Amino acid sequence: MYRLWLTAVISLLLAACHHHSADGRNPGQSDATFSPGITEADVSAHVKVLASDAFEGRAPGSPGEQRTIDYLIRQFQRIGLQPGNHGSWLQPVPYVQATLQHADQATLAIDGSKGKSGLAFGSEMVVGSPANQLHAEVKDSPIVFVGYGVDVPDQQWDDYAGLDLKGKTVVMLVNDPGWGSQDPMLFKGRELTWYGHWARKFEAAARRGAAAAFIVHDTEAAGYPWNVVQTGWSGPEFSLPTSEDPAPRLPIAGWLTTAAARKLFADAGVDFDAQKKSADARGFKPVELDAKASIAIDSTITHGQSNNVVGELPGSLRPYEAIIYSAHWDHLGRNGNKIYHGAVDNASGVAGLLKIAEAFAHRKPKPVRSVLFLALTLEESGLLGSHYYVNHPVVPLDLTMADIDMDALTVIGPSRDIAVIGYGQSQLDGYLAEAARTQGRALTPGPAPTQGFFARSGQFNFARAGVPVLYARSGLDLVDGGVSAGRKAYADYIANRYHQPGDAFDPNWDLRGMVQDLRLLYMVGSKLSTGTTPFPQWKPNSDFTRPGTEAK
Numbered sequence: 001m002y003r004l005w006l007t008a009v010i011s012l013l014l015a016a017c018h019h020h021s022a023d024g025r026n027p028g029q030s031d032a033t034f035s036p037g038i039t040e041a042d043v044s045a046h047v048k049v050l051a052s053d054a055f056e057g058r059a060p061g062s063p064g065e066q067r068t069i070d071y072l073i074r075q076f077q078r079i080g081l082q083p084g085n086h087g088s089w090l091q092p093v094p095y096v097q098a099t100l101q102h103a104d105q106a107t108l109a110i111d112g113s114k115g116k117s118g119l120a121f122g123s124e125m126v127v128g129s130p131a132n133q134l135h136a137e138v139k140d141s142p143i144v145f146v147g148y149g150v151d152v153p154d155q156q157w158d159d160y161a162g163l164d165l166k167g168k169t170v171v172m173l174v175n176d177p178g179w180g181s182q183d184p185m186l187f188k189g190r191e192l193t194w195y196g197h198w199a200r201k202f203e204a205a206a207r208r209g210a211a212a213a214f215i216v217h218d219t220e221a222a223g224y225p226w227n228v229v230q231t232g233w234s235g236p237e238f239s240l241p242t243s244e245d246p247a248p249r250l251p252i253a254g255w256l257t258t259a260a261a262r263k264l265f266a267d268a269g270v271d272f273d274a275q276k277k278s279a280d281a282r283g284f285k286p287v288e289l290d291a292k293a294s295i296a297i298d299s300t301i302t303h304g305q306s307n308n309v310v311g312e313l314p315g316s317l318r319p320y321e322a323i324i325y326s327a328h329w330d331h332l333g334r335n336g337n338k339i340y341h342g343a344v345d346n347a348s349g350v351a352g353l354l355k356i357a358e359a360f361a362h363r364k365p366k367p368v369r370s371v372l373f374l375a376l377t378l379e380e381s382g383l384l385g386s387h388y389y390v391n392h393p394v395v396p397l398d399l400t401m402a403d404i405d406m407d408a409l410t411v412i413g414p415s416r417d418i419a420v421i422g423y424g425q426s427q428l429d430g431y432l433a434e435a436a437r438t439q440g441r442a443l444t445p446g447p448a449p450t451q452g453f454f455a456r457s458g459q460f461n462f463a464r465a466g467v468p469v470l471y472a473r474s475g476l477d478l479v480d481g482g483v484s485a486g487r488k489a490y491a492d493y494i495a496n497r498y499h500q501p502g503d504a505f506d507p508n509w510d511l512r513g514m515v516q517d518l519r520l521l522y523m524v525g526s527k528l529s530t531g532t533t534p535f536p537q538w539k540p541n542s543d544f545t546r547p548g549t550e551a552k
Contacts, residue, residue, distance in 0.1 A: 037358075057342060060381070065377075069307055079311070081313055084310030089309055095304055096241055097237070100298075103122070106297055109295065111293075112268040114267055116267060127254030128299070130206075136296070143289045164209075171261065174216060194543070238381035316367065323404070324373075325371065330377050341501065352517075356521060383458055386458035390467075400467050403467050411511060418432065418444070421472065
């Protein structure tokens with residue numbers, strides 16, 4: 001086994017010493033050279049192009065999408081991959097796009113026994129129509145506080161117990177009860193679970209017939225500030241057509257700031273903070289507030305198509321089995337003169353995808369199993385590209401060994417640790433730990449488990465479908481500055497650049513850590529691509545199970 005790692009490391013180092021010309025014709029890039037190995041210069045060159053103004057923030061359905069997929073196809077061709085979707089580079093993903101009209105005029109009117117308020121779009125609330133209705137309206141809808149809005153029989157927890165929600169508007173807290181209670185035995189303690197994800201909450205409310213639902217934002221519990229919510233809900237909202245995703249959808253859904261929630265509860269003569277605390281305790285019962293909500297919104301609804309981009313390196317002996325490397329190519333596009341470049345999120349991951357593909361293309365011997373390189377669309381819109389892929393896999397999911405995902409890779413220098421988001425779920429952790437020892441690094445859990453990153457990237461849909469996943473990047477224990485420097489850099493990114501125009505390419509980035517991480521992920525895939533490595537499994541305490549039976 002050690003020889004396997006040694007061979008992979010040596011092949012990478014040797015490949016990094018040789019360069020060749022590449023056709024990089026695209027807006028923002030002339031001629032470029034790329035190494036068969038994984039190098040800082042190559043990663044930087046890809047990110048610089050993908051995050052350039054010419055790509056306009058890579059919004060699905062925009063000119064930026066066309067430039068992005070053209071670039072990816074040219075790079076896959078140059079590298080020597082084959083079209084990965086049954087002879088095509090593209091996997092079309094249908095979508096429905098809802099764009100709120102006159103958002104600045106949208107007001108959530110609260111009529112309570114103790115007062116009346118009008119909550120304004122943007123500064124106090126955001127709203128849309130997940131059901132993609134041209135006109136959606138609630139008038140004098142009774143308001144119900146449903147705690148965290150979760151129903152999990154395994155936890156003996158039901159925030160909707162005995163409640164008829166037909167025609168009602170529900171208000172719920174962000175995250176799940178483990179967060180507020182700080183009880184490590186409740187859900188997963190401070191770690192956000194899938195039950196606390198906003199999309200799951202809205203689906204649960206819709207399933208019970210609610211007319212509208214609003215989540216109360218809290219920066220610490222959500223893991224991001226209000227401006228991220230504001231940005232995400234101020235542009236077009238994408239969803240899969242019901243033929244692809246038949247889950248129930250709310251006519252009206254959105255978010256409230258904490259200050260707006262306090263105002264709403266005060267209008268009903270109720271102390272918001274006291275009710276919030278009561279929601280943390282087992283046995284919480286929903287509270288019907290003495291207040292009613294009214295709001296009317298109009299949206300334009302269009303249907304379109306975006307694309308996953310798929311490149312393949314066919315296996316030499318077992319081409320019907322595959323390892324997938326994935327990264328989402330999409331970002332938030334532009335809003336007027338503001339371009340949301342998405343350099344870290346996720347031009348970095350796409351650059352990593354291209355460099356690992358390049359390393360595999362020059363690997364000798366060739367992989368026994370196929371390796372798919374999957375650039376996903378519509379991740380920022382609710383993981384829609386990966387949702388569509390697992391519904392229409394190129395390789396059957398029971399013959400897919402693993403998905404190795406790359407999202408928002410590090411640009412702050414090397415670290416002593418490699419953080420696994422979703423740590424402890426599958427045997428892939430062990431493969432990564434063995435590779436990390438070649439760099440003198442150790443595995444740690446993801447640095448912010450309370451923020452639920454495991455359910456916020458494309459690999460999550462593979463996990464839900466049963467395919468073991470690996471989602472890892474440098475931890476916060478930086479070689480230069482330690483944990484304090486790592487935490488400071490991370491906090492600065494979340495506060496000032498995450499989903500903001502400031503997430504732009506910086507030629508002064510320290511990409512040594514990113515390169516180290518990519519080399520580790522390459523080594524894990526290299527091991528899986530041999531014909532002797534068994535299919536990795538989920539661990540007994542995991543939330544997931546593998547589809548079908550292990551391939552023989």
